[in-house]
Amino acid sequence: MNSKKNQALRLSKEAMQDFGYKVVDAVIEHFEKQDEKLPVKNASREEMDKLFSEDAPENPMPATDVLNFVLENVMTQSNVSTHRKTYAFVPGPSNYISVMSDTLATGFNIFAGGWVGSAGAAGLEISTLNWMLKLFNFPVKKGGGIFTSGGSMANLTALATARKVKCGEDFSKAIIYLSDQAHSSNIKAINILGFKKEQVRIIPTNLEFKFSINKLKNAIAKDKIEGLKPFCLIASSGTTNTGTIDPLEELAVIAKKENIWFHIDGAFGGAVILSKKGKKILKGIDKADSLTIDPHKWLFQPYEIGCLLVRDHTCLSGTFTEKPEYLRDIEGNESEINFYDHGIELTRHFRALKFYMSIKTFGLKTFRDAIDYNIKLAEQVEAVLRKSDKWEIVSPANLAIINFRYNPVKENLLEDKIDLVNQKIAAKMMASGEAQLVTTILLGQVVLRMCLINPKTTLEDVMSTIVLCEKFALEH
Numbered sequence: 325m326n327s328k329k330n331q332a333l334r335l336s337k338e339a340m341q342d343f344g345y346k347v348v349d350a351v352i353e354h355f356e357k358q359d360e361k362l363p364v365k366n367a368s369r370e371e372m373d374k375l376f377s378e379d380a381p382e383n384p385m386p387a388t389d390v391l392n393f394v395l396e397n398v399m400t401q402s403n404v405s406t407h408r409k410t411y412a413f414v415p416g417p418s419n420y421i422s423v424m425s426d427t428l429a430t431g432f433n434i435f436a437g438g439w440v441g442s443a444g445a446a447g448l449e450i451s452t453l454n455w456m457l458k459l460f461n462f463p464v465k466k467g468g469g470i471f472t473s474g475g476s477m478a479n480l481t482a483l484a485t486a487r488k489v490k491c492g493e494d495f496s497k498a499i500i501y502l503s504d505q506a507h508s509s510n511i512k513a514i515n516i517l518g519f520k521k522e523q524v525r526i527i528p529t530n531l532e533f534k535f536s537i538n539k540l541k542n543a544i545a546k547d548k549i550e551g552l553k554p555f556c557l558i559a560s561s562g563t564t565n566t567g568t569i570d571p572l573e574e575l576a577v578i579a580k581k582e583n584i585w586f587h588i589d590g591a592f593g594g595a596v597i598l599s600k601k602g603k604k605i606l607k608g609i610d611k612a613d614s615l616t617i618d619p620h621k622w623l624f625q626p627y628e629i630g631c632l633l634v635r636d637h638t639c640l641s642g643t644f645t646e647k648p649e650y651l652r653d654i655e656g657n658e659s660e661i662n663f664y665d666h667g668i669e670l671t672r673h674f675r676a677l678k679f680y681m682s683i684k685t686f687g688l689k690t691f692r693d694a695i696d697y698n699i700k701l702a703e704q705v706e707a708v709l710r711k712s713d714k715w716e717i718v719s720p721a722n723l724a725i726i727n728f729r730y731n732p733v734k735e736n737l738l739e740d741k742i743d744l745v746n747q748k749i750a751a752k753m754m755a756s757g758e759a760q761l762v763t764t765i766l767l768g769q770v771v772l773r774m775c776l777i778n779p780k781t782t783l784e785d786v787m788s789t790i791v792l793c794e795k796f797a798l799e800h
């Protein structure tokens with residue numbers, strides 16, 4: 325056989341450097357210039373098809389040409405999740421250290437599935453998870469967890485675990501409880517796991533958008549009388565709509581008394597544990613059996629990294645361990661965790677690396693300060709809006725989320741008209757591209773929602789958006 329290396333998919337050192345530096349330059353240019361761009365970019369399927377639909381090419385072309393095409397036509401056709409004026413949904417304020425760390429993980433193509441694949445990756449993931457366990461006051465030795473692609477996957481992993489632990493094989497009578505403000509990914513997970521509609525109790529929230537304790541107690545009592553098996557309770561620590569934290573301590577007491585798995589979805593708000601008041605406002609979070617947090621939201625990581633913590637790590641291995649023949653030989657020491665035994669994925673991206681490197685580089689203090697800043701900013705915005713006679717606060721600043729609507733006192737608008745005006749403001753804002761701002765529905769009202777978790781966003785940024793909203797409101 326020819327001993328010469330096969331050149332398939334290989335580039336010369338110079339070509340790799342040339343291409344690599346161009347990519348890095350493009351990323352850095354984006355970091356530097358992103359706030360001069362518009363945060364919103366709308367395009368139709370037709371326009372995108374025109375750009376992209378072609379057959380896969382049989383023959384090569386220069387890498388730089390492909391890169392330039394992508395920079396011109398893909399990266400420009402995208403909302404800027406990291407923009408100062410991205411207020412909608414949950415923005416994705418990323419950081420450069422994590423971006424490059426992610427590149428490193430990909431560059432070395434580290435297999436983060438098992439100990440034998442990379443002891444370094446597994447060890448670093450264990451250590452980074454331990455930081456999280458400590459922050460949330462979970463038992464470090466007994467507890468455990470896993471980094472996932474995001475919050476949805478963390479919730480799915482949690483609910484699969486809850487079911488296995490509490491129901492074993494037969495979940496035909498199992499009932500799961502969550503509030504009407506719980507994130508849709510929980511319902512999605514419930515559906516994926518094969519629960520029927522009749523097994524889900526969506527408990528209405530009270531006027532503060534919090535889990536209604538009495539309604540929950542009544543529902544559990546009723547289900548027990550009917551011979552059903554309450555097995556899982558999902559609380560939110562920071563709902564995505566309003567940032568409201570459910571009464572975690574009271575819910576924990578109920579879960580314990582009823583022998584129900586207590587899952588807390590902290591995908592949005594869990595990060596607040598790092599803030600000054602975090603321990604106080606998240607009181608009871610350490611009582612959860614499982615907790616979802618989402619570093620690619622308010623812990624400033626680029627997509628994708630979610631995180632699931634559990635009080636007892638054996639629950640994860642008890643749920644996800646399967647032993648195909650070809651994995652038998654790599655069973656090591658019990659303390660040498662194979663993360664493929666702790667979750668859904670076998671081959672896994674080394675996502676802990678970016679989180680680890682950014683925490684080491686910036687220090688937790690930088691994260692704490694950023695989160696405190698975000699909370700304060702939302703409170704400042706609330707104070708300014710309260711002084712105006714044009715705006716009404718529908719849900720006050722809560723974990724950097726605020727909901728409000730245009731409703732000038734003098735005009736005495738009818739409810740339908742108010743809904744229409746606020747819908748119009750959001751539509752015009754998105755069409756203009758000036759800010760990423762959309763509505764949500766609270767108490768049957770159309771409201772504008774701002775999620776202010778970007779540390780670059782200033783009060784002036786928000787106020788300039790509010791001024792624009794007022795202009796749009798008056799346009800016909």
Ligand SMILES: *Cc1c(COP(=O)(O)O)cnc(C)c1O
Binds near residue numbers: 475476477563589591
């Ligand atoms: C965003 C969010 C999720 C889903 O997380 P992804 O990372 O988008 O999959 C789940 N729960 C809450 C409360 C969220 O805010």
